[in-house]
Amino acid sequence: MASRRSAPEPVANAGRPTRAPTIHDVAAACGVAASTVSRAFSRPERVNAATRARVLEIAEQMGYRPSPIARALPSGRTTTLGLLIPDVTNPFFFNLIRGAERQAAAAGYTIVLADTDESAEVEATLVDRLFRAVDGFVLASSRLSDRQLRAAHARGPLILVNRRVSPVPGVVIxxxxxxxxxxxxxxxxxxxxxxxxxxxxxxxxxxxxxxxxxxxxxxxxxxxxxxxxxxxxxxxxxxxxxxxxxxxxxxxxxxxxxxxxxxxxxxxxxxxxxxxxxxxxxxxxxxxxxxxxxxxxxxxxxIETAGRAAVDLLLAALAGDSAESRRQVILPTRLxxxxxxxxxxxxxxxxxxxxxxxxxxxx
The missing domain is CATH 3.40.50.2300 (Response regulator)
Incomplete structure (x- = not known):
């Protein structure tokens, strides 16, 4: 009499690899192609419901989280925003960063922070490198020329803080x-x-x-x-x-x-x-x-209000609110x-x- 073989058990937490699991690990555990795993997260309507449920279950057991950048490839969105400042050690920018991060987090976005070291060349390089990795930019006290800022704005959503360059929207103290x-x-x-x-x-x-x-x-x-x-x-x-x-x-x-x-x-x-x-x-x-x-x-x-307002303008631009995203927000100072x-x-x-x-x- 042939011995009875039990059905394969679901992947257990103890079976997690010591390194971070990849999309290929999940695909191998599910017995499907990596492209199927990708679609299960990014294009669920293109995957059989039972297959998608199994992929999501095993991915959860393995501790797999899809890369925001990878998920953005089909959708065009990374849910990240770039915030560039000229000097991260300058206390002026502390509250600006806090305000921007809090407003972004409330909308489900993450801030990517970069220091331009008071250099227009460094700032231009960072904008170019991060352009496809973020959904839009907030540039604080930008050192770029008016021409460079207009060109960057033409490529994608861009908000300025403490700079006025028509037609780029912004927040001015x-x-x-x-x-x-x-x-x-x-x-x-x-x-x-x-x-x-x-x-x-x-x-x-x-x-x-x-x-x-x-x-x-x-x-x-x-x-x-x-x-x-x-x-x-x-x-x-x-x-x-x-x-x-x-x-x-x-x-x-x-x-x-x-x-x-x-x-x-x-x-x-x-x-x-x-x-x-x-x-x-x-x-x-x-x-x-x-x-x-x-x-x-x-x-x-x-300063914190300026950070919040800049993110609000950027989110409006991402949502297609053209009137709101063209606004110039003016914040007064007091003695x-x-x-x-x-x-x-x-x-x-x-x-x-x-x-x-x-x-x-x-x-």
């Missing part, structure tokens, strides 16, 4: 009103000459802030001097502080808070009082701006007064130096 209030604050304290420490040469935000500060100073008849361009770092602020002193101004406004913190450090090292001898005012209100000594007067920006600004000193004896020409000047 507008410092115009905040800088007007900041100038009025300094003038009310008796300051009649201000130095502006500019940001990177390719920064759209820097150019916008410089124009706004020029306008405010002209209206209030304040002497304004520009020093820059500068890297938006603490180290650059330390190096620029000596140049600020040569201008014999009583107040300095910086492109961002990191530059302001660097200026305060250098002035303290030289025995110059902030704000007793010179007032310092930053931009962005980054984490830690209120921890430095003295706490920094600055323009607070809704936050702390201890780094105070009354202008009666004299400039503490900072009397030989005057040297500056990069730009307006009055």
């Amino acid at each position: 507008d410092s115009t009103h905040g800088l007007r209030r900041a100038t009025e604050h300094l003038v009310s304290l008796g300051h009649r000459k201000i130095v502006y420490l500019g940001g990177p040469r390719a920064s759209w935000s820097d150019a916008s802030r410089w124009r706004a500060l020029q306008s405010a100073c002209r209206r209030l008849d304040v002497d304004l001097v520009r020093i820059g361009p500068l890297s938006p770092t603490v180290e650059a602020g330390v190096a620029a502080a000596d140049a600020v002193l040569l201008e014999e101004a009583t107040a300095v406004v910086t492109f961002n808070d990191l530059l302001a913190i660097g200026v305060i450090r250098r002035l303290h090292a030289r025995g110059i009082s902030v704000p007793g001898d010179i007032s310092v005012l930053g931009n962005d209100d980054i984490f830690g701006a209120d921890f430095c000594h003295p706490p920094l007067t600055t323009l607070a920006a809704p 936050t007064i702390r201890d780094s600004t105070g009354p202008a000193p009666a004299s400039s004896d503490a900072r009397r130096h030989t005057r040297t020409p500056s990069a730009e000047r307006t009055g």
